[in-house]
Amino acid sequence: MSDIFPKWTNRLPLMIITGALLGGTGVTAGVWYYCTNKYANVGYMPVQPVAFSHAIHADQLGMDCRYCHNAVEKSWYSNIPTSSLCMNCHNQVLKDDPKLALVRETAQSGQPIHWVQIHKVPDYVFFNHSVHVNRGLSCVECHGQINKMDEVSQAKSLNMTFCLECHRDPAAHLRPLDKITDLDWQPKSAESQRADGAKFMHDWKVESLQNCSTCHR
Amino acid sequence: MRYIFLIFALCVVVVVAVAGKRGDLSRRPPIELFPDMDRQPKLRPQAPNDFFPDGRSSRLIIPGTVARGEHFEDTPANTGRLPGGTNLVESIPLEITEAMLNRGQQRFNINCSPCHGSMGDGNGITKRIGAMGVVADLHDPRVVKLTDGELFNTITYGKNLMGAYGPNVPVEDRWAIIAYLRTLQLSRLGNIDEVPAPFRTQFKK
Numbered sequence: 001m002s003d004i005f006p007k008w009t010n011r012l013p014l015m016i017i018t019g020a021l022l023g024g025t026g027v028t029a030g031v032w033y034y035c036t037n038k039y040a041n042v043g044y045m046p047v048q049p050v051a052f053s054h055a056i057h058a059d060q061l062g063m064d065c066r067y068c069h070n071a072v073e074k075s076w077y078s079n080i081p082t083s084s085l086c087m088n089c090h091n092q093v094l095k096d097d098p099k100l101a102l103v104r105e106t107a108q109s110g111q112p113i114h115w116v117q118i119h120k121v122p123d124y125v126f127f128n129h130s131v132h133v134n135r136g137l138s139c140v141e142c143h144g145q146i147n148k149m150d151e152v153s154q155a156k157s158l159n160m161t162f163c164l165e166c167h168r169d170p171a172a173h174l175r176p177l178d179k180i181t182d183l184d185w186q187p188k189s190a191e192s193q194r195a196d197g198a199k200f201m202h203d204w205k206v207e208s209l210q211n212c213s214t215c216h217r
Numbered sequence: 218m219r220y221i222f223l224i225f226a227l228c229v230v231v232v233v234a235v236a237g238k239r240g241d242l243s244r245r246p247p248i249e250l251f252p253d254m255d256r257q258p259k260l261r262p263q264a265p266n267d268f269f270p271d272g273r274s275s276r277l278i279i280p281g282t283v284a285r286g287e288h289f290e291d292t293p294a295n296t297g298r299l300p301g302g303t304n305l306v307e308s309i310p311l312e313i314t315e316a317m318l319n320r321g322q323q324r325f326n327i328n329c330s331p332c333h334g335s336m337g338d339g340n341g342i343t344k345r346i347g348a349m350g351v352v353a354d355l356h357d358p359r360v361v362k363l364t365d366g367e368l369f370n371t372i373t374y375g376k377n378l379m380g381a382y383g384p385n386v387p388v389e390d391r392w393a394i395i396a397y398l399r400t401l402q403l404s405r406l407g408n409i410d411e412v413p414a415p416f417r418t419q420f421k422k
Binding site: 122 | 229232247248249250254263265273323327332346379384386
């Protein structure tokens with residue numbers, strides 16, 4: 001009587017189990033690693049219509065963030081400045097540089113420059129810039145060290161866990177109000193941050209808000 | 218059996234080679250895997266939108282109208298001028314408080330110091346790198362003698378090569394900046410007798 005199944009089929013169940021385990025682990029690990037903003041969004045660095053360097057303006061020249069983003073303390077969004085604001089300096093500085101042709105042209109015509117937005121949260125998230133920067137949360141917490149970037153790229157994931165990490169423990173992130181736009185500022189030590197953070201929470205009535213309706217309305 | 222491990226290893230290598238690792242710089246917009254209502258057709262500030270013919274979501278001000286919260290009354294505090302005329306006011310038409318001076322210092326350092334320098338002496342960063350030729354020294358007797366209304370007018374509408382800061386600096390902040398500028402000027406012009414007695418010991422002769 002001949003074999004119906006060849007001999008190697010004895011090992012088939014083991015192979016199926018091993019394959020399924022490996023495959024399952026691989027797919028799980030892949031989804032965990034790749035299907036997240038930490039992979040999909042972090043590092044997004046689109047080509048902008050004008051090669052504006054935050055590193056030059058904010059770091060080398062020492063300009064405050066709020067010279068250009070001047071409504072961030074009053075508005076829920078951080079405004080992109082008008083071209084005419086650029087011309088406050090660039091009517092003299094590099095006034096014939098071809099890299100700034102679009103700025104001069106739009107300042108003249110009143111048409112907008114089509115900057116590419118990098119940091120986006122979903123449209124059902126109502127993030128308010130003013131309430132954060134006015135109560136001790138620095139730009140750097142969400143945007144990273146923009147002052148070191150020649151071209152801006154997204155540094156933080158900005159997913160919900162990211163928001164909640166801070167909302168669960170604001171004291172670890174709050175800083176003195178005069179250091180909000182000082183992106184290089186570091187607390188003296190972890191303990192001093194803890195103590196100051198607790199004091200800031202009390203003084204500025206910062207709550208650890210975790211209701212859905214805090215951000216979703 | 219070892220083929221299974223080989224195929225697995227190959228798959229991992231291919232995926233990692235194609236997809237890279239977290240945080241890699243990329244020019245392509247992020248892929249939104251489940252875009253459920255993430256991007257809604259509503260107006261978002263300063264974002265393109267097809268609803269209006271010019272494609273702008275942030276609307277430009279309609280001539281002859283005032284935005285909510287904007288100052289429009291013809292008062293010295295809003296215009297820097299005496300009501301009903303074109304004469305500029307002599308001095309700051311608001312009450313000067315310590316909070317106002319602190320605010321003025323902060324706003325001066327944000328908006329003015331890049332050119333005029335944090336001391337107001339015209340040695341801001343633009344001068345130091347040689348990018349701007351002429352920057353006014355705010356301690357110059359010519360500037361010191363200007364009335365507060367004239368300073369307000371210059372901040373609002375600009376002067377010579379200086380651009381208009383009216384659109385960027387709210388009215389109250391302009392007066393705060395002027396108040397702080399006056400303290401900067403006094404720091405060079407004043408003498409020890411003008412300092413209130415309890416604070417005199419803080420100054421070295």
